[in-house]
Amino acid sequence: MIQLENVTKTYPKASRPSLDDVSVGIEKGEFVFFIGPSGSGKSTIIKLLLHEVTPTRGKVVVNTKDVTSMRSWKIPHFRRSIGCVFQDFRLLPNRTAYENVAFALEVIGKTKAVARRVVPEVLELVGLGGKEHRYPHELSGGEQQRVAVARAFVNRPLILLADEPTGNLDPDTSIEIMRLLDRINRTGTTVVMVTHDSNIVNQMRRRVIEIESGRIVRDQARGVYG
Amino acid sequence: MRLKYVLNEVLVGLWRNVTMTIAMIITMSVSLTMLGASVLLYLQVDQMKDYYYGEIEVSIFLRTDVTEAQRSAIDQSIAANPLVKEKTYETREQALERFKTLWADNPDFVKSVGENSLPESFRVKLKDPEQYKTFAEQMKGMQGIQDIIDQRALLDKVFKIFNAIQVMALIVAGVMALAALLLVGNTIQVAAYSKRREVAVMKLVGASNWFIQAPFVLEAVVAGLIGAIIGFIALFGGKLVLLDNRLQALTNILTPIPNGNVWLMLPLLAGVGALVSAVTAWVTLRFYLKV
Numbered sequence: 001m002i003q004l005e006n007v008t009k010t011y012p013k014a015s016r017p018s019l020d021d022v023s024v025g026i027e028k029g030e031f032v033f034f035i036g037p038s039g040s041g042k043s044t045i046i047k048l049l050l051h052e053v054t055p056t057r058g059k060v061v062v063n064t065k066d067v068t069s070m071r072s073w074k075i076p077h078f079r080r081s082i083g084c085v086f087q088d089f090r091l092l093p094n095r096t097a098y099e100n101v102a103f104a105l106e107v108i109g110k111t112k113a114v115a116r117r118v119v120p121e122v123l124e125l126v127g128l129g130g131k132e133h134r135y136p137h138e139l140s141g142g143e144q145q146r147v148a149v150a151r152a153f154v155n156r157p158l159i160l161l162a163d164e165p166t167g168n169l170d171p172d173t174s175i176e177i178m179r180l181l182d183r184i185n186r187t188g189t190t191v192v193m194v195t196h197d198s199n200i201v202n203q204m205r206r207r208v209i210e211i212e213s214g215r216i217v218r219d220q221a222r223g224v225y226g
Numbered sequence: 227m228r229l230k231y232v233l234n235e236v237l238v239g240l241w242r243n244v245t246m247t248i249a250m251i252i253t254m255s256v257s258l259t260m261l262g263a264s265v266l267l268y269l270q271v272d273q274m275k276d277y278y279y280g281e282i283e284v285s286i287f288l289r290t291d292v293t294e295a296q297r298s299a300i301d302q303s304i305a306a307n308p309l310v311k312e313k314t315y316e317t318r319e320q321a322l323e324r325f326k327t328l329w330a331d332n333p334d335f336v337k338s339v340g341e342n343s344l345p346e347s348f349r350v351k352l353k354d355p356e357q358y359k360t361f362a363e364q365m366k367g368m369q370g371i372q373d374i375i376d377q378r379a380l381l382d383k384v385f386k387i388f389n390a391i392q393v394m395a396l397i398v399a400g401v402m403a404l405a406a407l408l409l410v411g412n413t414i415q416v417a418a419y420s421k422r423r424e425v426a427v428m429k430l431v432g433a434s435n436w437f438i439q440a441p442f443v444l445e446a447v448v449a450g451l452i453g454a455i456i457g458f459i460a461l462f463g464g465k466l467v468l469l470d471n472r473l474q475a476l477t478n479i480l481t482p483i484p485n486g487n488v489w490l491m492l493p494l495l496a497g498v499g500a501l502v503s504a505v506t507a508w509v510t511l512r513f514y515l516k517v
Contacts, residue, residue, distance in 0.1 A: 050430075079432030090430070092423055103424075106231065107433035155431070 001159065001190050002026040002049065007058035009044050017056065018044040020214035026192065028158075031185045033201050034194045035225060036211035042194045045211075046163045049192070050082065051075050063158055080108055083152030083160040083189075087167035089144045091136045097123060097147045098132040104151045118154060126150045126180055142173035146180065153184055160184060162193040166200060174200055198225035235441035236448055239417050246416065247449055250409040254453025255460065257402030258499050262461045262491040264395035269487055271388045278381050282355050286348040286365060287372040296370030303368060304348055309361050311351045318346050345372060403502065406453070410446050410506040417442055418514050425515060438515065443507045450503030454495040461495075462488055 004024045010017040018041040026032050034042040047053045048060050051067050060067040063081055070078060091100050101122060102115040110118075123132055126146040136144050145165060152160055162181060166174035178200050185191045195201065201208060201224060208223030209216060218226065240247045286304075288297065304313050316324070321344040326336050352361060358376045365374060418425065428438050465488055 073435065076429075076432045076434045079430065082432075084430055090423070090427060092427060104427065104431040107428045107437060108431060109434075109437075151427075151431070 001028040001030070001063060002192065003059075003061035004045070004048070005059040005061070007048065007055045007060060009041070009048065009053065010056045011053075017041075017214050019048075019055075019211075021058070022211075022214070022216055023058075024209060024216060024219065026190060028190055029185070029188050031182070031191045031204070031206040032193070033204070033206060033208045033223075034192070034211060035196060035198075035201060035208060037196065040211045041214040042211050043163055046084075046161050046192070046194055049159070049161060050079065050084065080155060081158045083155065083157035085145070085148050085152050085160070085162040085165045087164040089136070089141075089148045089168075091144055091147055091151075093136050096133045096135055097128055097139065097143075097150075100136070100147055101151045101154050105154060108155070119150075122150045122154045123147075125183075126153075127176075140173070141169050142176060145169060145173075145177050149177070149180055149184070153189070157189065159190045159192065162191065162195075164195055164197075165193065166195065166197050171199060175203070178204060201225040232440050232444060236444045239421075239441060239445040240448060242420060243413060243416055246409065246413045250406065250413055250449050251453045251456065253402055253406040253409055254450055254499055254503070255456035257399050257406050258454050258457030258495040259460045259464075260395045260399035260402060261498065262457060262495050263464070264392050264399060265494065266461070266465075266483060266487060266491065267388060267392040267395065270483055271385055271392070274388075275385065279355050279378070282351070282377045282381070284350045284352060284358060284361060285375045285377075286350065287345045287375070288347060289370050289372045290342070290345065292346075292370035296368075300348065300365075300368055300370060303365065304350055307361065307364065309352050309354070309357050311353045313351070314349045316347050316349060318342060318344055321346065407502065407506050410449070410503050411510045413449070414442050414446060414507045414510045415514055417445060418511065439508065439511050442511055443504050446503035446507035447500045450499035450501075451496055454492075454499035457495050457499070458492045461491055 002025070004022055007019055007022045008017050009019040020041075022041075022045075034045055036042050044053065048055060049062055049067070051070060055068060058068075062078075065078060067078070092103065095103060098119055101119045102112075105115045105118065106112070120129075120132060123129060126149050128143060128146050128150065131139065131143065134143075136147070139147065145168075149165075160181070165181070166177055169177060174197060181191055181193065182204070205222045205224070207221050208218065208225070209220075210218035210226065286300065288300070301315070304310055322339070325339065325344060329336050350361075352358065355378055358378055362374045362376065365371065425438060465483060469483060
């Protein structure tokens with residue numbers, strides 16, 4: 001599903017590479033944690049998978065497509081097969097929970113009728129039934145992240161990328177979000193999560209890939225934070 | 227649905243930044259008015275050249291003391307010249323008659339001109355009016371000729387003035403267009419900034435590039451079109467007020483500007499306004515949004 005082959009990424013003006021000759025493969029339906037200290041290069045992996053940045057060397061294959069050589073006009077369509085959740089939620093403040101999710105559908109060409117059918121369903125799934133018409137500022141942090149997860153999942157992506165999704169949440173809320181991601185993973189969606197929340201990693205007991213200074217130092221099935 | 231979404235975005239966008247929108251529309255319309263005026267003048271000068279150059283004559287005025295022999299020698303020389311299309315001879319009396327009808331509304335002026343003060347002349351039409359110099363060169367040496375006058379030289383002076391006006395209008399149009407371009411670029415940047423969250427989400431979930439850009443580009447195009455319409459109204463108004471009323475005397479020389487030509491400016495201005503706005507907006511977005 002995801003294949004990184006000898007990927008090196010050096011940002012312009014950076015003295016050392018963010019990722020240094022990293023190779024890793026992730027199968028369909030896996031749940032993978034990327035862990036490591038700040039600046040270790042784990043967020044760069046998310047950016048590479050989204051084609052927000054291109055690797056300096058090496059090859060990135062997502063969903064059998066070689067992202068490295070992908071033409072720029074194909075990127076939008078490619079991104080529709082990937083859902084994304086961030087630490088800061090990235091919701092539109094002037095739209096309700098329903099509208100935030102529906103917006104993601106409408107801008108990729110889905111009709112309002114489709115949104116009316118699908119959005120309540122996915123909001124129910126993430127546990128926000130009854131709160132569809134609240135604005136982000138009327139929701140708690142955990143609820144806002146649920147909206148973000150709903151938005152990422154509404155299009156039924158093959159892959160869900162989560163960049164420190166619990167970074168702004170208290171431990172209990174974090175666990176709830178993780179349960180949600182786990183449920184999404186059980187539907188067959190590949191989940192890639194970048195985190196440095198040891199508590200969560202230890203509870204989930206999933207594959208853990210540890211990165212330090214741009215290199216993979218550990219890749220362990222059913223691992224702990226260590 | 228999508229169309230409705232896009233149109234709504236456009237109107238909201240234009241309204242959000244209404245002072246900038248107005249500035250953009252005004253500069254755009256002034257620029258386009260000047261462009262329209264310039265093109266109209268160009269068409270006009272072209273048409274006038276066709277009209278006047280067909281009528282142009284070279285006048286060979288004879289000396290008052292010209293002899294019979296000299297006159298017939300000139301006559302034959304003109305007739306034999308291969309450059310000449312047709313010639314007419316005008317006696318002093320005929321010249322006076324023509325003068326009287328020309329200045330019929332000014333009898334005092336006519337009275338002041340004596341019976342013999344107007345010279346007799348040959349009026350020559352050349353096959354090719356451009357050949358005037360050669361023809362004059364060939365005739366100049368002959369005895370009994372007072373002066374050879376080409377109407378073309380006179381007309382050329384008039385046309386030079388028109389040309390200068392046209393170029394000036396074009397320069398103003400260009401300068402205003404530059405200002406309009408910068409305003410369009412700025413407006414689009416402000417619009418893109420105020421919608422940066424939406425744009426970020428759209429990019430994230432994979433909205434196509436055209437879908438992200440369309441509202442911004444259309445915003446500029448709508449402003450460009452409004453500018454073009456205002457510019458056209460100004461042009462038409464200017465034509466009605468200035469040329470058809472105030473400066474009617476000038477119109478008599480100018481040969482009337484057909485309304486059809488002015489109407490022709492509407493699609494031209496609209497096309498230029500819309501295209502220039504669209505391209506500017508698109509280029510701005512490429513740099514600013516990197517989509």
